[in-house]
Amino acid sequence: xxxxxxxxxxxxxxxxxxxxxxxxxxxxxxxxxxxxxxxxxxxxxxxxxxxxxxxxxxxxxxxxxxxxxxxxxxxxxxxxxxxxxxxxxxxxxxxxxxxxxxxxxxxxxxxxxxxxxxxxxxxxxxxxxxxxxxxxxxxxxxxxxxxxxxxxxxxxxxxxxxxxxxxxxxxxxxxxxxxxxxxxxxxxxxxxxxxxxxxxxxxxxxxxxxxxxxxxxxxxxxxxxxxxxxxxxxxxxxxxxxxxxxxxxxxxxxxxxxxxxxxxxxxxxxxxxxxxxxxxxxxxxxxxxxxxxxxxxxxxxxxxxxxxxxxxxxxxxxxxxxxxxxxxxxxxxxxxxxxxxxxxxxxxxxxxxxxxxxxxxxxxxxxxxxxxxxxxxxxxxxxxxxxxxxxxxxxxxxxxxxxxxxxxxxxxxxxxxxxxxxxxxxxxxxxxxxxxxxxxxxxxxxxxxxxxxxxxxxxxxxxxxxxxxxxxxxxxxxxxxxxxxxxxxxxxxxxxxxxxxxxxxxxxxxxxxxxxxxxxxxxxxxxxxxxxxxxxxxxxxxxxxxxxxxxxxxxxxxxxxxxxxxxxxxxxxxxxx
Amino acid sequence: xxxxxxxxxxxxxxxxxxxxxxxxxxxxxxxxxxxxxxxxxxxxxxxxxxxxxxxxxxxxxxxxxxxxxxxxxxxxxxxxxxxxxxxxxxxxxxxxxxxxxxxxxxxxxxxxxxxxxxxxxxxxxxxxxxxxxxxxxxxxxxxxxxxxxxxxxxxxxxxxxxxxxxxxxxxxxxxxxxxxx
Numbered sequence: 098x099x100x101x102x103x104x105x106x107x108x109x110x111x112x113x114x115x116x117x118x119x120x121x122x123x124x125x126x127x128x129x130x131x132x133x134x135x136x137x138x139x140x141x142x143x144x145x146x147x148x149x150x151x152x153x154x155x156x157x158x159x160x161x162x163x164x165x166x167x168x169x170x171x172x173x174x175x176x177x178x179x180x181x182x183x184x185x186x187x188x189x190x191x192x193x194x195x196x197x198x199x200x201x202x203x204x205x206x207x208x209x210x211x212x213x214x215x216x217x218x219x220x221x222x223x224x225x226x227x228x229x230x231x232x233x234x235x236x237x238x239x240x241x242x243x244x245x246x247x248x249x250x251x252x253x254x255x256x257x258x259x260x261x262x263x264x265x266x267x268x269x270x271x272x273x274x275x276x277x278x279x280x281x282x283x284x285x286x287x288x289x290x291x292x293x294x295x296x297x298x299x300x301x302x303x304x305x306x307x308x309x310x311x312x313x314x315x316x317x318x319x320x321x322x323x324x325x326x327x328x329x330x331x332x333x334x335x336x337x338x339x340x341x342x343x344x345x346x347x348x349x350x351x352x353x354x355x356x357x358x359x360x361x362x363x364x365x366x367x368x369x370x371x372x373x374x375x376x377x378x379x380x381x382x383x384x385x386x387x388x389x390x391x392x393x394x395x396x397x398x399x400x401x402x403x404x405x406x407x408x409x410x411x412x413x414x415x416x417x418x419x420x421x422x423x424x425x426x427x428x429x430x431x432x433x434x435x436x437x438x439x440x441x442x443x444x445x446x447x448x449x450x451x452x453x454x455x456x457x458x459x460x461x462x463x464x465x466x467x468x469x470x471x472x473x474x475x476x477x478x479x480x481x482x483x484x485x486x487x488x489x490x491x492x493x494x495x496x497x498x499x500x501x502x503x504x505x506x507x508x509x510x511x512x513x514x515x516x517x518x519x520x521x522x523x524x525x526x527x528x529x530x531x532x533x534x535x536x537x538x539x540x541x542x543x544x545x546x547x548x549x550x551x552x553x554x555x556x557x558x559x560x561x562x563x564x565x566x567x568x569x570x571x572x573x574x575x576x577x578x579x580x581x582x583x584x585x586x587x588x589x590x591x592x593x594x595x596x597x598x599x600x601x602x603x604x605x606x607x608x609x610x611x612x613x614x615x616x617x618x619x620x621x622x623x624x625x626x627x628x629x630x631x632x633x634x635x636x637x638x639x640x641x642x643x644x645x646x647x648x649x650x651x652x653x654x655x656x657x658x659x660x661x662x663x664x665x666x667x668x669x670x671x672x673x674x
Numbered sequence: 675x676x677x678x679x680x681x682x683x684x685x686x687x688x689x690x691x692x693x694x695x696x697x698x699x700x701x702x703x704x705x706x707x708x709x710x711x712x713x714x715x716x717x718x719x720x721x722x723x724x725x726x727x728x729x730x731x732x733x734x735x736x737x738x739x740x741x742x743x744x745x746x747x748x749x750x751x752x753x754x755x756x757x758x759x760x761x762x763x764x765x766x767x768x769x770x771x772x773x774x775x776x777x778x779x780x781x782x783x784x785x786x787x788x789x790x791x792x793x794x795x796x797x798x799x800x801x802x803x804x805x806x807x808x809x810x811x812x813x814x815x816x817x818x819x820x821x822x823x824x825x826x827x828x829x830x831x832x833x834x835x836x837x838x839x840x841x842x843x844x845x846x847x848x849x850x851x852x853x854x855x
Contacts (some may be wrong), residue, residue, distance in 0.1 A: 162803060224708060226713055233762040236707065286737075287704055287765040411756035 099526045112240030113271035114205075119247035120148060125175050127151055127166065127530055128160035133179020135206030135219060137272040140177070151530065151559060154551035156183050158523040159371045159657055160190020161549065165487055165524025166531040168510045171322070173200035173254040174527055180206045181219030184226075184265075189517055191230040195297035196514025197345060198318060202250055203231075209269040210238065210407045221390040232260030234383040236464070240270045244281035245248050252283055257290040258544060259322060261358040291408050292426035293433060302380075302421045303405050303437035309378035309402065311446045312338040315361065315390075318345035318513070319383015319408060321506040325428035326350055332431050334466070337443045339450050341369040343384050343393045344494075345513040350504030353482070359459075359502070362390040364495040367457035367647045368661050372450050373398065374655040380404040383427040386416035387514070388651070388672060396654035405429045440628060457647075457660055459499050466640040467616050469493055472499040476538065476566065484536040485510065485528050489521030489545035493568035495645045497540045516674075521547030526556055536564070536627065543569040543596050553606035556632040564626050567599050567636045575589045578644045583669045603634035613637040695769040696725055696749055698847055699855050701740040701758055702732065707764040713740060716757045722746035726779075726844030737765065739855075741846045743822070768855070770847055775855070777847040780819040782807070783832055784839040787814055790833055802828040813838065 110118070110554060120128070129151045132140045143150050152208075153159040156178045163174025178184055184205040194201045208217040233253050235246045241315055250262040306312065314333055321325065327349045333340050340350045340363040352359055359366040373379060373596050379401050386389070386405075391397040394416065405412070405419035406427055408612050410508050413422040423430050461470035471495050476486075487510040488494040494511060504511040512520040525539035544569055556563055577591040600610030609629050613622045613636070626633040650657045652672020659667075703709045712731065725743040733814075734738045744754075751769060758767035782801055790821050792814070799806060799816050802824065808815035818828050823846050830838065849855040 224713065228708070228711055229719065234708070240705075285762060292772075409760070411753070411760050413756075415753055551721050 105257060109274040109276060111138060111142065111271060111277045112237075112243055112266075113138040115243045115275045116247065116271065117142040117146045117148065117264070119244050120175065121146060123247065123251045124172070127544060128175045128177050129153055129162040129527065130177030131179070132154050132185060133183045133219065135208055136177060136183070136204075136266075137181035137206075139204065139206065139266065142271075150177075151526075151555065153523070154550065154554050156186035157519065157551045158267045158555070158617040159264045160187045160201070160203065160522045160525035161193065161517075162202050162281065162527035162530070162552075163203075164190060164194050164520070165510050165527030167194070167199045167201055167527075168197075168524070169258075169485060169507055169528035169531045170198070171255070171324075172531070173202050173251060173509070176201065176203040178203070178205055178209055179219065180223070181221045182532050183219075184223040185221055188227060188230060190514075190608045191227055191263065193515040193517040193520060194261040194513050195230050195232065196268070197512065198259050198322060199261070199323075200254040201261040201265045202254055203261060203387045205263060205265050206271075207236070207265045207267040210267045211495045214266070218394040222239045224263065230261070231263045231531055232258075234263040235263070236265040237270050238265065240273060240275045241278045242624070243275065244278050245284070246528070248281040249283050249285060249466075253288065256331035257288075258319075259274070278644055290466070291410075291425045291428055294406070294423040294430045294598060296454060297527065298421055298423050299430070299433055299437060303433060304421055305402050305404060305421060306336065306380070306438050308440070310442055311375060311377040313372050313376040313379050314338050314340045315351045315379050315381045315384055316346040317382065317384025319345065319406075320346055320349035320427045321383070323383065323427040323429075324406070324506065325382065325431050326506050326574060328431040328435065330354065332435050332438070332516060335514050336438055337447065338440050339372055339440065339447065341365070341373060343387070343390060343513070344498055344511060346384060347498060347509040348506045351504045352502040353504060356447075359671050361499050362387075363649050363651070364499065364647065366451035366499070366643050367491065367658060368450060370647070370649065370658050371453045371457070374402050375449075378402040378404070379404070381419075382406045382431065385412050389441055391416065391656075393652055393654040396656070415578065417499055428513060432490065453574060456472045461543070465621075467637060468643055469496045469570070469637065469639045470500055470618055470643075471567065471616055471635045472566070472613065472623075472639070473497050473540065476540075476623055477501045479502070479620065479623050480536060480538070482508070483524075484508070484538050485532065487511065487521050487528055487537065487539050488543040490516045490518045491542045491545060492570075492571070492578065492643070492645050493540055493542045493574070494521075495530055495575075496568075501540075506595070518545035520545070522563075523552050523564055525565070526552060526561050529561050537562075539563055541565060541567055542574060543567060543571060543593055543599070544573045544622050546599070547596075550602070553603060553608050553634070554634075561632060562630070563632050565634045567634060569596070569599065569636050570639050571596055572641055574643075575645070577642070581642070581644070581649070582667050585666070597634045599634055609633045678715050693699070694732050695745050696743050697769055698777070698845060699742045699746070699755065699765045699767060699769050700745065700847060701783045703738050703740060704763045704765065705738045706763050709710070709738070709761075709797045710740075712761050712763060713742075713758060716754055716761070717742075717744060720746070720750050721753060722750065722754060723830060726842065728846050730842040732847075741844070743845050757811075769850065770855070774840055775847045776849045776850060777821055777845055778819060779822045779825055779845045780843040781819065781829065782839075782841045783816045783818065783829060784808075785816070785832055786812060786836040788812070795832065795835055798828065798831050804828065806840050
């Protein structure tokens with residue numbers, strides 16, 4: 098490998114060429130990335146490849162695009178960036194993917210091997226920096242290992258609990274000829290992928306279920322990832338048990354189904370939270386009892402029996418000690434369990450849940466100014482749930498989760514665990530590229546949009562027909578809501594005065610801009626955006642100081658849910674964030 | 675070996691009393707770059723203090739054995755074991771605290787001593803089966819091996835004489851009989 102490539106016959110591929118061939122063999126069709134010195138050999142190899150390069154304007158955008166691509170399909174999204182700052186700009190995207198178990202491959206250029214550790218130009222200890230935010234990572238020190246590392250990386254990214262894998266590639270490793278690459282063998286003695294749950298555990302779960310009269314199925318992202326939707330619907334219908342889902346579990350089961358009570362947790366529906374608070378059995382399916390869900394843990398479902406289905410054994414006993422834990426793939430576990438259960442006597446329970454649904458519906462005032470809830474409610478109706486919605490993080494995210502009901506898995510994309518502002522728009526770009534025949538909407542706030550809106554150039558150049566709905570209240574609205582409710586309305590660091598005119602900004606990028614000012618414009622403008630043959634930025638100038646309800650203050654028990662805007666001052670919440 | 679008189683350890687009371695809060699975890703890992711950092715991060719993120727860590731090649735090529743003695747909230751220990759097991763490079767991680775396992779450790783102790791103190795130090799050394807491995811004008815170096823508790827007790831007895839340097843290997847351990855470590 099010491100000879101320059103020019104002195105060898107052209108037939109000997111470089112490390113980069115071997116890498117790209119491996120990616121093609123894995124079925125990669127798009128790479129999201131931004132070039133730089135240490136990655137030039139890889140970008141060079143892409144010239145002759147069938148893989149389409151989506152050139153982004155910032156590496157963070159590339160990671161969220163890959164993430165959105167992955168969440169819309171289940172296939173890993175691939176990112177290619179350069180060394181040093183290029184690589185460190187992927188850290189937020191890695192965390193986002195790790196927290197939400199999204200499969201992603203991040204390829205980072207690196208300085209040549211002999212410069213490692215010598216503070217070379219654009220050198221960073223990227224594997225070191227990223228250890229806590231990857232499922233696994235590699236530094237390639239010998240380009241003959243590229244086929245096996247690539248194969249292992251894709252296997253790890255997509256199986257078990259999916260997650261991001263980083264491969265750091267020194268420039269000489271990719272530039273030098275790759276002579277006699279070693280076979281692409283997976284050698285991971287420390288890694289196993291659970292599939293079916295143990296029969297004894299299934300039996301124990303079935304026996305607990307048989308005794309329940311007030312069951313709730315609590316469905317999370319794991320159910321979406323494993324494609325357990327059909328199995329869960331059949332299971333719920335056979336048991337006659339109501340379903341609630343987490344923010345990330347939206348769509349695993351059809352949210353418009355009569356047995357579905359919508360999202361639970363901090364900003365979930367009142368009826369979902371009341372059902373969880375009153376149930377005698379709660380069964381988590383690919384969900385991890387997050388603090389947004391449980392509120393005050395000591396008072397969460399204290400008397401209810403708990404069953405936990407998860408593919409990651411580290412989730413058992415982490416937050417909640419279940420009575421039975423079922424280790425396995427959510428779809429397989431539910432399918433296996435379906436044969437072992439009988440219909441339950443839940444008539445009274447379902448009647449009670451229905452009563453709550455009627456008594457405490459999601460609602461918003463129809464009068465006054467333009468409200469985000471109204472815009473999102475209409476978006477849901479006009480698209481009839483047939484679009485893919487990718488949200489950003491904040492108030493608009495919660496309103497979208499409440500009002501845009503998700504009918505099937507992989508039609509709702511959002512950053513849940515990490516709560517990454519700036520995620521929604523690039524993730525929508527990735528989703529649109531992955532599923533070009535679907536209508537894809539990014540629902541973003543004015544704060545988050547500005548973190549990654551340089552990707553407007555990416556949609557313009559590639560004519561990616563993503564529709565962006567900007568819920569513009571000129572505030573960091575969720576923090577403002579907390580300050581209003583819990584900090585005596587002492588507003589600090591939330592006023593986004595000086596926002597640009599987003600319509601003009603879109604036009605500056607060559608993207609169509611539309612604006613909604615009045616409730617009466619909503620349907621017409623949404624339809625205009627849908628009909629436009631190209632990307633659109635639709636800016637809803639909503640009222641500045643609206644709040645998301647219901648709300649369970651962080652760290653409070655579910656019974657302390659605030660359903661209506663409160664009249665009295667509230668205590669500062671004890672829970673985190 | 676006679677049990678050391680614990681009253682004599684008053685000069686360093688923290689050492690023996692810490693032991694009972696310590697856990698010993700054996701981690702079998704593939705011998706890949708970065709595995710040590712990945713393992714260490716599992717502990718540091720959860721506020722666990724690593725007391726000692728011994729890494730050595732295992733009987734099988736390509737694998738290493740880590741023996742980790744650590745202290746922290748016992749309720750988090752189960753999570754630590756599970757998060758270690760979750761690492762791709764970790765084949766298995768087992769908590770051997772309270773198990774039937776053979777444990778041992780080696781310590782090297784350098785003591786400043788005048789001629790008048792030597793006899794007493796050598797008596798302590800003999801009592802603990804310690805070997806004098808360096809005999810100098812004003813100092814002695816002792817090598818002691820045995821259980822970590824025994825080493826604690828011996829070191830505590832030597833402390834009043836003025837320990838100049840102390841190096842301990844950290845505990846290693848192997849499960850007895852047919853049980854896997």
